[in-house]
Amino acid sequence: MTAPLDLEYIRRAPKVLLHDHLDGGLRPATVAELAAACGYTGLPVEAPDELARWFRESADSGSLERYLETFAHTVAVMQTPEGLRRVARECAEDLAHDGVVYAEVRFAPEQHLEGGLSLDEVVDNVLAGFREGEASARAAGREIRVGCLLTAMRHAARSREIAELAVRFRYRGVVGFDIAGAEAGYPPSRHLDAFEYMRNCNAHFTIHAGEAFGLPSIHEAIAFCGADRLGHGVRITDDIAVGSDGHVTMGLLANYVRDKRIPLEMCPSSNVQTGAVASLDEHPFDLLARMRFRVTVNTDNRLMSDTSMSREMLVLVNTFGYGWSDLERFTINAMKSAFIPFDQRLAVIDDIIKPGFAVLIG
Ligand SMILES: O=c1[nH]cnc2c1ncn2[C@@H]1O[C@H](CO)[C@@H](O)[C@H]1O
Numbered sequence: 001m002t003a004p005l006d007l008e009y010i011r012r013a014p015k016v017l018l019h020d021h022l023d024g025g026l027r028p029a030t031v032a033e034l035a036a037a038c039g040y041t042g043l044p045v046e047a048p049d050e051l052a053r054w055f056r057e058s059a060d061s062g063s064l065e066r067y068l069e070t071f072a073h074t075v076a077v078m079q080t081p082e083g084l085r086r087v088a089r090e091c092a093e094d095l096a097h098d099g100v101v102y103a104e105v106r107f108a109p110e111q112h113l114e115g116g117l118s119l120d121e122v123v124d125n126v127l128a129g130f131r132e133g134e135a136s137a138r139a140a141g142r143e144i145r146v147g148c149l150l151t152a153m154r155h156a157a158r159s160r161e162i163a164e165l166a167v168r169f170r171y172r173g174v175v176g177f178d179i180a181g182a183e184a185g186y187p188p189s190r191h192l193d194a195f196e197y198m199r200n201c202n203a204h205f206t207i208h209a210g211e212a213f214g215l216p217s218i219h220e221a222i223a224f225c226g227a228d229r230l231g232h233g234v235r236i237t238d239d240i241a242v243g244s245d246g247h248v249t250m251g252l253l254a255n256y257v258r259d260k261r262i263p264l265e266m267c268p269s270s271n272v273q274t275g276a277v278a279s280l281d282e283h284p285f286d287l288l289a290r291m292r293f294r295v296t297v298n299t300d301n302r303l304m305s306d307t308s309m310s311r312e313m314l315v316l317v318n319t320f321g322y323g324w325s326d327l328e329r330f331t332i333n334a335m336k337s338a339f340i341p342f343d344q345r346l347a348v349i350d351d352i353i354k355p356g357f358a359v360l361i362g
């Protein structure tokens, strides 16, 4: 019998998450406790439930720049070995508890140097936290594998250094590289040397593009920089016209993205909060899914959106009427697009995803 498509059962489905920010996913109570422990006095409110509401409401700004301001508080409490490790451990535990079986979690090491740690120490502590979280999830009966993506901030000038850091840690749990931060005014081609370095090392990267800025950003990310995946990429719809009769016409760039199977890391709730899309009903996820782009479902920032991987899937089910086989397809899309070796991706699809969905589909 087919399982009901509700939150409880979606949580049981084996899910894959490619776009989740470590500093956007703290537990509200952890923000408060770490602030007290490290003497950070800048929190706007202190009770965990008020913090949860504050992040959610402040991130609901309709502007990426204002949305990003909320990260000042999470980053402030992630400046010590203990803080970094704890946040990473809890991240792995929370994702596993939600039924995520494979995740790539990103953060920007250059933002965590205020306590005197080196870039390498920052990454070491986060990776140690992920390993601890995987172990405690396993002890609780949940298997998850967490890979790490290192992000460089696009307004800054450390991307080459961060790319080298990612490659240096490639055998210790870092699976790729990314750039994030305000998009308008900071085109990806500013960081060309970092991307060239990654390509030269046969290493993978994704680029936040087509979120707050349109086609030129996506074009640069793909044509100049050679991105393996696109963070968000929702504005690819600027190159897609839907006629009044429903006929769809696509431009060269949209065709290229689809032809090359370039994965789109879409984050429905976040996209509404930053104003990248006007509402969930108007989210291009469904158009792109119907046109068979390689769409994937992601959380972006679980704290700022008060969400989880299961909730993002439920939002899509409620908005577009998807069934279990659609959710399975999005999950397999994501696993195919992961930055780990092909044979390992296949093993997760064949041994975990397909059997897990088969039980739910009935
Ligand atoms: O949706 C997003 N678009 C662009 N940048 C983002 C988004 N979410 C988070 N960050 C930025 O990435 C940094 C490292 O994790 C965060 O500190 C935040 O500034």
Ligand SMILES: [Zn+2]
Pocket: 019, 021, 180, 208, 231, 300
């Ligand atoms: Zn993001």
